[in-house]
Amino acid sequence: xxxxxxxxxxxxxxxxxxxxxxxxxxxxxxxxxxxxxxxxxxxxxxxxxxxxxxxxxxxxxxxxxxxxxxxxxxxxxxxxxxxxxxxxxxxxxxxxxxxxxxxxxxxxxxxxxxxxxxxxxxxxxxxxxxxxxxxxxxxxxxxxxxxxxxxxxxxxxxxxxxxxxxxxxxxxxxxxxxxxxxxxxxxxxxxxxxxxxxxxxxxxxxxxxxxxxxxxxxxxxxxxxxxxxxxxxxxxxxxxxxxxxxxxxxxxxxxxxxxxxxxxxxxxxxxxxxxxxxxxxxxxxxxxxxxxxxxxxxxxxxxx
Numbered sequence: 001x002x003x004x005x006x007x008x009x010x011x012x013x014x015x016x017x018x019x020x021x022x023x024x025x026x027x028x029x030x031x032x033x034x035x036x037x038x039x040x041x042x043x044x045x046x047x048x049x050x051x052x053x054x055x056x057x058x059x060x061x062x063x064x065x066x067x068x069x070x071x072x073x074x075x076x077x078x079x080x081x082x083x084x085x086x087x088x089x090x091x092x093x094x095x096x097x098x099x100x101x102x103x104x105x106x107x108x109x110x111x112x113x114x115x116x117x118x119x120x121x122x123x124x125x126x127x128x129x130x131x132x133x134x135x136x137x138x139x140x141x142x143x144x145x146x147x148x149x150x151x152x153x154x155x156x157x158x159x160x161x162x163x164x165x166x167x168x169x170x171x172x173x174x175x176x177x178x179x180x181x182x183x184x185x186x187x188x189x190x191x192x193x194x195x196x197x198x199x200x201x202x203x204x205x206x207x208x209x210x211x212x213x214x215x216x217x218x219x220x221x222x223x224x225x226x227x228x229x230x231x232x233x234x235x236x237x238x239x240x241x242x243x244x245x246x247x248x249x250x251x252x253x254x255x256x257x258x259x260x261x262x263x264x265x266x267x268x269x270x271x272x273x274x275x276x277x278x279x280x281x282x283x284x285x286x287x288x289x290x291x292x293x294x295x296x297x298x299x300x301x302x303x304x
């Protein structure tokens with residue numbers, strides 16, 4: 001393996017699938033700024049990932065590790081965290097995926113924006129959604145210059161104005177050391193809660209306008225679009241609502257209540273395909289009562 005560089009940025013791929021991995025690595029190898037170290041944590045994949053990774057060892061400062069235990073099948077966030085612990089002295093982390101891609105100037109733009117906002121700890125790229133052939137399904141609407149509050153970031157997501165994926169965020173390692181990532185079943189809602197928390201600790205997220213990073217949406221290839229997981233997704237949503245009730249400070253805000261209702265309704269009708277038990281629905285509305293009784297009652301009356 002290549003020796004470790006003194007790069008400030010660690011790009012981390014918690015890898016399991018090989019289908020699109022070469023495209024992901026091609027996009028990383030094409031970066032105009034190579035001041036980063038790439039870490040690939042193979043989650044005991046049954047596929048031969050190393051044969052895809054090996055040709056890139058001469059192109060990138062790269063560290064590959066094959067874990068003997070599959071952890072992502074039990075606790076995906078725990079696999080993210082053990083991959084993060086593979087890093088050495090890097091101050092910044094970009095948690096990428098084994099099927100996503102980045103524009104060639106992504107790393108360069110991050111460093112440039114970091115110089116403009118030297119005290120900030122949380123940054124965000126624009127995000128697009130692509131299909132298996134790299135066709136753009138959702139182009140995104142770009143990001144304005146400046147800083148957005150944690151609350152604004154979360155409400156935009158709840159309202160469906162902006163999607164969210166791990167690959168769009170760069171965070172200071174000290175945030176992870178200060179507060180671990182949030183664990184929910186299947187990591188469903190875990191990234192949303194974690195990014196909201198990190199943005200709160202950082203007094204907002206710094207936007208990095210320009211070409212987007214691309215999240216790949218392929219049927220039955222990731223948790224978001226895989227059927228048959230509604231029960232575990234529901235447990236995660238309930239835990240997220242309980243967590244939100246403890247950590248969100250603007251629960252009386254009218255926009256928040258409207259956004260929360262839209263988000264929960266979208267989950268129940270689309271993500272869960274309307275498949276859930278009455279018992280789960282009652283548990284969900286119980287969790288919502290701690291946030292907004294009016295939202296809890298609207299959800300109960302609509303779906304019971």
